[in-house]
Structures are given as C-alpha cells and as structure tokens.
Amino acid sequence: MCVPGCQEAVRHALSRRGFFKGALAASFGATAVAPEIARAAPARSFTSVVDLTHTMSPDFPTFFGVPGIEMDKKFDLKKDGFNLYWWRIVEHAGTHLDAPIHFSEAGATAEKISADTLVVPLAVVDVAAKAAHNPDYLLTAEDLADWETKHHRLPDNCCVAMQSGWAQHVGNPVKFTGKDGSGVFHFPGVSPQAAEWLMNERNVVGLAVDTLSLDHGPSKDFKVHYAWLPSGRWGLENVANLDKVPPSGAMLVVGLAKVKDATGGPARLIALV
Numbered sequence: 001m002c003v004p005g006c007q008e009a010v011r012h013a014l015s016r017r018g019f020f021k022g023a024l025a026a027s028f029g030a031t032a033v034a035p036e037i038a039r040a041a042p043a044r045s046f047t048s049v050v051d052l053t054h055t056m057s058p059d060f061p062t063f064f065g066v067p068g069i070e071m072d073k074k075f076d077l078k079k080d081g082f083n084l085y086w087w088r089i090v091e092h093a094g095t096h097l098d099a100p101i102h103f104s105e106a107g108a109t110a111e112k113i114s115a116d117t118l119v120v121p122l123a124v125v126d127v128a129a130k131a132a133h134n135p136d137y138l139l140t141a142e143d144l145a146d147w148e149t150k151h152h153r154l155p156d157n158c159c160v161a162m163q164s165g166w167a168q169h170v171g172n173p174v175k176f177t178g179k180d181g182s183g184v185f186h187f188p189g190v191s192p193q194a195a196e197w198l199m200n201e202r203n204v205v206g207l208a209v210d211t212l213s214l215d216h217g218p219s220k221d222f223k224v225h226y227a228w229l230p231s232g233r234w235g236l237e238n239v240a241n242l243d244k245v246p247p248s249g250a251m252l253v254v255g256l257a258k259v260k261d262a263t264g265g266p267a268r269l270i271a272l273v
C-alpha cells in the first residue's frame with residue numbers, strides 16, 4: 001500500500017542498514033569490526049527522536065470519565081521474585097490509535113493495519129493561536145491550504161496532525177476535557193470539511209489530534225470519525241509534543257499494539273526529525 005515515493009522517504013529518513021551497521025560497530029568496538037564495515041557505515045539521516053506519546057496512568061483524562069488503565073500488581077519482586085501487573089485498559093484512552101473498524105462495520109482491525117502504513121511522513125498544522133481564543137476550534141480546509149502555501153503540497157501517504165496546544169493542558173482534566181455544567185466537552189478538533197478535503201484532494205493515510213477526539217468537543221454526530229475511519233484510514237488522539245517537531249519533514253513511527261480484533265489501542269508514537 002506504500003507507494004514508491006513513500007518507500008523512498010522512509011528509506012531516506014531511517015537509513016536502516018546504515019543505522020544498524022553503525023550500532024553494531026559501536027557495540028563491538030572499533031577493534032572487533034572489520035575496517036571496511038566501519039568505513040561503510042553512514043551516519044543516520046535523522047538527527048533527533050521526539051516522543052509524541054503521553055505517559056499513561058489511571059489519572060489520564062478520558063472521554064468516558066473512567067480510568068483508561070487499571071493496574072493490579074499480581075507479583076512482587078520481594079515476595080514472588082519478580083514484578084508483574086495485570087492491566088485492564090480502555091482501548092481508546094491515552095495516546096492511542098483509532099482503527100477503521102472503530103466507526104465502521106467491516107473496517108480493518110488493529111492487527112490488520114499494514115506496518116508500512118504506520119511509518120509515514122508527518123505534517124503538523126499549528127492552530128494553537130486560534131484555539132487559544134476558541135476551545136471549540138475546528139481545523140479548516142483553509143488551515144490546510146495555508147500549510148501548503150508555507151511548505152509544499154502534503155506528501156503522499158502522510159499523517160496530518162492538528163497541533164492545537166491542548167497537550168499542555170493534559171495535567172488539568174477540567175481544561176483538557178473542557179467539560180461544562182451540562183456535560184458538554186470543549187476542545188478543538190478537525191472540521192468535517194477539512195477531513196473531506198484531505199480524503200478527496202490529497203493522499204493522506206492518517207489524521208492526528210492533540211485532543212481527546214478527531215471531532216471537536218461539542219460534536220454529537222462524530223462526522224469526522226464516520227467519514228475518515230470507514231474509508232480505511234486511521235486516526236490518532238491525545239498526541240503529545242507536536243510543538244517539538246517541525247511542521248514538515250519529520251517521519252512518524254506509530255508503534256501500535258497488535259491485538260486481534262482490536263478497534264484501536266495504545267500506541268507509542270515516535271517522530272524522527
């Protein structure tokens with residue numbers, strides 16, 4: 001499913017063979033490695049690694065208002081010789097992926113999402129200034145057009161991420177969820193028009209937000225979820241540190257838990273810059 005351009009970009013960003021050769025040389029020391037191998041090892045072509053994942057805990061704000069994870073310590077080092085917890089988790093809590101099946105009858109489940117669609121160019125659209133004045137802000141097709149004017153056409157098979165500044169509020173559930181007296185959430189999301197534009201006019205595989213949902217807080221019809229996910233594309237929610245990566249040029253690695261029949265699940269998101 002990854003087109004030739006995507007493969008090329010991935011190869012460029014990761015330079016895997018060179019990276020692993022370099023790691024091998026470092027681990028064995030210069031004297032243990034043949035000189036020609038050491039000479040052949042190029043430096044990796046990304047210069048930094050940014051963790052786009054929030055730390056998960058029972059305190060992390062969730063859509064359902066219940067702990068997204070419960071951890072029961074079943075074994076203890078002093079008593080049993082090792083430490084081990086049993087977890088009970090909500091699939092869609094913390095930094096996580098929405099699989100197509102989440103909002104469709106027959107969409108792909110988590111384990112069926114092809115690995116080559118989980119390593120993709122990342123385009124970050126910054127709407128933080130607008131969201132600061134409007135917690136219900138909806139990322140528009142115009143925001144996407146502005147991004148393209150400043151940078152370039154969205155790369156094929158990329159993930160488009162909304163950076164609304166909301167990740168900084170994660171320690172404050174009242175602000176992060178924006179829940180009002182009537183139980184309505186207030187946080188930014190993607191407008192249905194912007195999602196449709198990405199689906200019809202560009203070749204995008206993933207949509208990411210730094211809030212609880214692709215659809216903004218007050219949404220009752222979840223139009224973006226119902227359009228985006230049944231099309232076979234995936235979503236990411238509660239993404240962290242989008243303000244620490246460039247708007248263009250990073251490669252996103254989605255380390256999704258591979259669970260049979262899952263509608264999504266916790267993901268370690270890593271940006272290679």
Ligand SMILES: [Zn+2]
Nearest residue numbers: 092097098237
């Ligand atoms: Zn979700």
